[in-house]
Amino acid sequence: MADSSDSVFIDMESISLGGKEYLVKTHHGTVSVAVFGDQDKPALITYPDLALNHISCFQGLFFCPEASSLLLHNFCIYHISPPGHEFGAPPICPDGFMPSVDDLADQIVEVLNFFGLGAVMCMGVIAGAYILTLFAMKYRQRVLGLILISPLCRAPSWTEWLLNKVMSNLLYFYGMCGVVKELLLKRYFSKEVRGNVQVPESDIVQACRRLLDERQSINIWQFLEAMNGEGLRKLHCRSLIFVGENSPFHSEALHMTSKLDRRYSALVEVQACGSMVTEEQPHAMLIPIEYFLTGYGLYRATLSVSPRSPLSPSCISPELLSPESMGLKLKPIKTRISLEV
Structure with a gap:
């Protein structure tokens, strides 16, 4: 699937909610990007x-x-999909080119170059947070800030490696079977929304289960294989990190924030929530994000402030984030002069 050409082409079609899908050809394969909003923002x-x-x-x-x-x-939203994760994606040939996490990060900069974008704000969930953090490390000048949800940052423990290996083998040989779906749902959601014998699954879990039924298992397998790599190091970027207190990646978020400069980063722990804070408790994210963006001169529409305010962020202190708001716990972040994640 790799392409040796220096050119990038695009195929565009309308998608739901007024957005457009762009298929951007990069040196490491074609990337689907769904764009919503005014591209001048x-x-x-x-x-x-x-x-x-x-x-x-x-x-x-x-x-x-x-x-x-x-x-x-304030923003034009560019939703980037991992290879083979877009709607209607065909199966990727398992014997073809398999992009590494570095290749996926390099794809992002090619996407930015195609759209003529300079420095951007980034938001990623779990593995997506890992890819965007790696992108911020490799292309520091292209990232204004990171909003990370239940991020991965360390090499997998033996237990995590074994679990991923089991899931990888099941995906490769049996496809999106029931065991794989249950493992993924536990990865995403807390037990409160996954339900049990007495309590049915929530709507978001049911919707996610239907989506998994439609996934190309070989495409998921390739992304999982790429993620079984090394930990991240030397992150220098303003960061706002969310994690559900019931997330299996809770310790990852704590470790990551302990390595960052507390003047420019904050950790938000969301109670009674799994990894997918964006779906389980999205309202819990709004106040911290609002304060985070205030440091960039960006405000709500009701404040009648131009969304094109200069993006020159000031120092963002965790104290600005209300610990009592919406059931959140904010943990202080230790300061280190030499940042190593």
């Missing part, structure tokens, strides 16, 4: 988790009226 790019897309990963957040007055007012 500053850019916010998103990247979903394993087996998901921008609808299943971010619609809970972007469908909040408060989010529209904050995010859609």
Whole structure:
């Protein structure tokens, strides 16, 4: 699937909710990008988790009226899909080119170059947060800030490696079977919304289960294989990190924030929530994001402030984020002069 050409081409078609889908050809394969909003505004790019897309990963957040007055007012949204994760994606040949996480990060900069974008705001969930963090490390001048949800940052533990290996083998030999779906749902959601014998699954879990039924298992397998790599190091970027207290990646978020400069980063722990804060409790994200963006001169639409305010961020202190708001717990972040994640 790799392409040796220096050119990038595009195939565009209309998609739901007024957005447009662009198929951008890069040196590491074709990337689907769904664009929503005025492309003259500053850019916010998103990247979903394993087996998901921008609808299943971010619609809970972007469908909040408060989010529209904050995010859609200030940004044009560019939803980037991992290879083979877009709607109607054909199966990827398992014997073909398999992009590494570095290749996926390089794809992002090619997408930005195609759209003529400079520095952008980034939002990613779990594996998507890992890819965007790696992108920020490799292309520091292209990233204004990171909004990360339940991010991965360390090499997998033996337990995590074994679990991923089991899931990888099941995907390769049996496809999207029931065991794989249950493992993925546990990865995404807390037990409160997954339901049990007495309590049915929530609507968001049922919708996600239907999406997984439609996924090309070999495409998911390739993304999972790419993610079984090394930890991240030397991140220098303003960051706002969310994690559900019931997320299997809770310790990852704590570790990551312990390595960042507390003047420019904050950790928000969301109670009674799994990894997908964007879907389970999107309202819990709004106040912290609003304060985070204030440091860039960006405000809600009701404040009558131009969305094209200069993006020159000031120092963002975690104290600005209200610890009591909406059931959130904010943890102080230790400061280190030498940043290593």
